[in-house]
Amino acid sequence: MNLLTPFQYSFMNEALFVGAVVGAVCAVLSCYLVLKGWSLMGDAVSHAVLPGVVGAYLLGWPITVGAFASGLLCAVATGWIKSNTRIKEDTVMGIVFTGLFAFGLVLFTKVETEAHLNHILFGNILGIERGDMIETLVAAFVTLTLILFMRKDLLLFCFDSAHASAIGLNTNLLYYMLLALLAGTIVASLQAVGIILVVAMLVTPGCTARLLTDRFDRMLMVSVGSSVLASCLGVYVSFFINGSTGACIVLAQALLFALAFVFGPKHGLLAARKRLA
């Protein structure tokens, strides 16, 4: 077995391809989430997807549709409860998403499904089936295209929603748009890294890029680059160490973040030390 062995298997090539696509979509969205301060929202929506996945299976719908619906339900319910109580948003979110996740788990154990719980929770990129792969690619394509068209409005919404509103943009629409894009991205990533680890895909690349640049366009590119690299590295390494692929991808991202944190040319730890000295 040499270093090129992985590329002789079609499942490895497919996994590398899907990993790269999912990595790219997550990376683009992650820039917005990090800037908007919505990391916890990513965590919440991803967990809340579970009852939707099971529900869609029961009704014979595509898993994508169910996951999307229950992810959005979590965000909308959070907003509604927050505006009708004195409890703060992050706290409400903690209650709503854990509740939905637990409901999904109970539902899952009560229902006979072909899907493997481990695959939904931790992803199954090496064993991805053709149908699932197409669903993933469609979700990824739709999400990416929408972000591309809306990128400036979304950025303004993250930066200064009061101004966005003052110049006539519909900020409510942008809010739900960003939520829907988040849910869509999570749906696209389910097969690759699963519910538990998708939040890392949604947060880490944006953070890494934020440490390396002060311009949004460059931040997007750095984020996508680091995320695609991490996905490929993770898939590749998992072949040799026979580890969980999703976890390997996330580890690779954490590694890239650590490198940026320490060696970043302007905002890195060493650069800051040097400036002080």
Add this chain to the structure above:
Amino acid sequence: MHDTAPPPSIDVDDVTVAYNNGHIALRDVSFKLDAGTICALVGINGSGKSTLFKSIMGFLRPAKGGVRIAGLTVEAARRRQLVAYVPQSEEVDWTFPVSVWDVAMMGRYGHMNFMRIPRAEDKRVAQECLERVGMSGFKERQIGELSGGQKKRVFLARALAQRGRIMLLDEPFTGVDVQTESAIIDLLRDLRDAGHIILVSTHNLGSVPEFCDQVVLVNRTVLAFGPTEQVFTEDNLASAFGGVLRQFQFEQSTIQDHDGRTVKLLTDDERPLVFGKDGHLEYTDRQGREQLVKKREKEARA
């Protein structure tokens, strides 16, 4: 393009704003501003200044009453981008990865197509507005790398680039150096002379008489509204601020013999507000107010 637009006006009519938890932030607020005025919105923290701003911007729906901008509903006014907003510095994420140029360009988004691709005209206006606030040499700077005064001027440029004829400024002088403060005041005066309406929320009492034509004093409702000379009185300010203000009384005058009257200085933190012995407003800049000074001398002699 704006020649055909109706002249700007802000008409706040009997507005009451309540939050979901039942807390009433503003009650029965009414005032009206016409074209060509600088108006200060003065009150303590929590007096409803920002709530009033949000109602005028249409972010909050009043429980009672309504706001009309240039005769239009706030929603229609927003679609026409009539109201530009300069946020408080504390509200802005200064580490955000955008440059000075990006921020000025944001003022033009409403004039662009849905992809927000700038045309030559948008670039020209953004450039012109940055020049007007003296920031065109900093276009490529990330906004966090600016001084307090420069930061404020960038957001002013954005508001100018929007080409709205009504401008709301939230605490424009906080963290701003004296030079920038007077530059901003000059700019606001120019806009006023061009027929704009400028509404400034501030707790910087000392600067208000320097450049504001009108004052709205608020504390959960409008305590007083009208020309600065009439509204900015000791009694009104005392009722708006209660015991919040620091007060100094100079019983020994250093200039004239002591005649039993005192000069009073009121300040909450920044520029002090000075009341003369007759309770009149003292200006640091007496230019253009020679008439007033003479009149007071005459009064004093009488």
